[in-house]
Amino acid sequence: MSCQEIYLFCDRVVINLKSGATFSFPPALAQGLADASPEDLAEVEVTPSGDGLRWEKLDADFSVPALLAGVLDLKERNCKGFSPIQRANVPNWDAPPYPATFHAN
Structure with missing residues (x-):
């Protein structure tokens, strides 16, 4: 579940996986x-x-496995609403988002 290529296409962020x-x-x-x-x-x-994906200028960081699990809002990452199966499918669920320097605005 790692990124080989990322690009923009028709107002979407597209991630080609390895x-x-x-x-x-x-x-x-x-x-x-x-x-x-x-x-x-x-x-x-x-x-x-x-x-991991990093937008330095935007101060935004995402984990590819978390994106695949549907975690688009990093505040949701610690949400109790995710099922045990969803949490089990995201490596290091309880770890800070990659990298740990993310700052929400």
Whole structure:
């Protein structure tokens, strides 16, 4: 579940996974990306492991496994409303979001 490539297409963030699968989401749903310009969204870094995405200028960080589990708002990550199965499918569920320097505005 790691990122091989990330790009913008038709107002969506598209993530091509190393497994060959593709995942996409509208940035309007993601904390820290909703009001970003296409230029700012295009400035994304993939961590060397492929498990994390960083928008330095937007001060937004996401874990690829968490995105695949539907966690677009990092405040929800610790929400008790997620089922045990959902939590079990996100590695390091109780760990801070990757990297731990995320600051919500």
